[in-house]
Every structure is written in C-alpha cells, then in structure tokens.
Amino acid sequence: MSHGKQFTLFTTSGGAPNGWKVAIVLEELGLVYEPIYLDFYKAEQKGPEHTKYNPNGRIPTLIDHANNDFVVWESNAIISYLIDKYDTEHKISVTKFEEKITQLQWLFFQASGQGPYFGQLGFFLFHTQEKLPSVIERYKNEIIRVFGVLDSVLSKQKWLVGGKCTVADLVFVTYNEAALFMGKSIEYDFDLENNFPAVHKWHTAILSRPAVKNVLAVRDSFATAAN
Incomplete structure (x- = not known):
C-alpha cells in the first residue's frame, strides 16, 4: 500500500453514508488521505485485503x-x-468536559438511533425483492421519531453542543441526505421544512459548509457516472 498520504480510508463509491461522514471530518480538518473505494457488489469489503485491517468486513x-x-x-x-488527535484547535470539537460528554452522547445517538433505522429502511426499500409494508412502516416511523428528537433540541439552539458546528452535527448529515432521498420512493407523511423546521434549517446550514460541499460533490460524481 502506498503511504504517499497520511491516511488511507477504506470506503465505497456508493451512497453508504458512513464512509462519507468520515471523509467530511477529514476534509474539515484539512487532513490528506487516500480513499480506496471497495466494490460492494463484488463483496470487496469482505475480502482479505480489507479484513486484515477490519475483521468486521x-x-x-x-x-x-x-x-x-x-x-x-x-x-x-x-x-x-x-x-482527539488532530483537532488541536477545536475547529469542530469542544473543550469542556461536560460538553465532550454531550458531544459523545450525540455520536452514540447517531450510531445507535439514526444510522441503523435509516440504513434498514434503505435495505428493505432497495435491496430486497419482497417488499414488506409492515417493516418499511416501522423504519419510516423511526426516521420520523429521530427527526422529532433532533427538532426538539434544535428548536432551542442552533447546534447540538458548544454553540458551534461540531462532529456532533456533522455525523448526521449523510444519513439525513439518505432519508430525504428515500422519501422519493415512499410517503413519509411529512415535509422536513414544514414539520421539522429546526432540523431543516440545521441540515441546510451543514450542507453550506465548504468541506461538506466538497465531499458530497465527490459522492454525487460517482452517482452521475453510474447513470
């Protein structure tokens, strides 16, 4: 493996949100990395060249x-x-102990509350031959619930912690984008701007950040090339 850049990031060129949210943080911090785009259709993420680093594949x-x-x-x-290691100027992180715990709280909520529900809806919408209305309804309702949790907080403050945009906010953006994309395939029974105005304003503010724009432009270029 070439070590011409400081980091190697194993990810995918598809729409899977987790790799892109890491790329956003690398971009925000100005860290130079080499992406290796694994082909999910060939199960390259499960291959030995990747699992020797990540046993979870x-x-x-x-x-x-x-x-x-x-x-x-x-x-x-x-x-x-x-x-912790590279944001020494705390551009996208906080410094106070209590705020660090709140930041961590939102990272856990994103990983356990947003990611699995949003991801499962995508799986049952696009990757199964049999459509299961009760399953789709469950995950659709969880997306609405998660947006409701976020809106209840963001209606009182602009950002989730520290009075500025941090990783606590950035980790949500790619899954929010995925949810809005999936909304084109199903009826959510809500409109983000009208039903969750604080989330809509927050999401729009995150999308306006140069680092986010740059990474999502790369993501979208792969989608365009595939069509």
Whole structure:
C-alpha cells in the first residue's frame, strides 16, 4: 500500500453514508488521505485485503500512517480518534468536559438511533425483492421519531453542543441526505421544512459548509457516472 498520504480510508463509491461522514471530518480538518473505494457488489469489503485491517468486513476503515499505521474502524470511533488527535484547535470539537460528554452522547445517538433505522429502511426499500409494508412502516416511523428528537433540541439552539458546528452535527448529515432521498420512493407523511423546521434549517446550514460541499460533490460524481 502506498503511504504517499497520511491516511488511507477504506470506503465505497456508493451512497453508504458512513464512509462519507468520515471523509467530511477529514476534509474539515484539512487532513490528506487516500480513499480506496471497495466494490460492494463484488463483496470487496469482505475480502482479505480489507479484513486484515477490519475483521468486521464493513466500511469505513482508517489507517493513520503517521501514527505507526494505527488502524481504526467504526465510523464514529474513527471520528473520535481524528478530533482527539488532530483537532488541536477545536475547529469542530469542544473543550469542556461536560460538553465532550454531550458531544459523545450525540455520536452514540447517531450510531445507535439514526444510522441503523435509516440504513434498514434503505435495505428493505432497495435491496430486497419482497417488499414488506409492515417493516418499511416501522423504519419510516423511526426516521420520523429521530427527526422529532433532533427538532426538539434544535428548536432551542442552533447546534447540538458548544454553540458551534461540531462532529456532533456533522455525523448526521449523510444519513439525513439518505432519508430525504428515500422519501422519493415512499410517503413519509411529512415535509422536513414544514414539520421539522429546526432540523431543516440545521441540515441546510451543514450542507453550506465548504468541506461538506466538497465531499458530497465527490459522492454525487460517482452517482452521475453510474447513470
């Protein structure tokens, strides 16, 4: 493997949100990385060239060549590593102990509350031949519930912690995008801007950040090339 750049990021060129949210944090911090795009249709994420680093066989996986080729997997663990080690100016992280715990709380909520429900809806919508209305309804309702949780907080404050955009906010954006995309295939029974106005304003503000724009443009270029 070439070590021409500080980091190697195993990810995918598809729409899977977890790899892109790590790329956003790397971009926000100005860290130089080489992406290796694994082909899910060929199950490359399960192949030995990847599982020798990540036994779980999922993306993303990060190798830090400047730190003795230290390997981290699980997207929010990677993000925690990046801010703890490299966000010395706290551009997208907080400093106070209590705020760090709140930041961690939102990372856990995203990983356990948003990611699985949003991801499962995508699986049952696009990757199964049999459509199961009760399953789709369950995950659709969970998406609505998660947006409701976020809106209840963001209606009182602009950002989730520390009065500024941090990783606590950034980790949600790619899954929010996925939810809005899936909304074109099913009826959500809500409109984000009208039903969750605080979430809509927050999401729009995150999308306006240059690092987010850059990463999502790369993501979208793969989708365009595939069509």
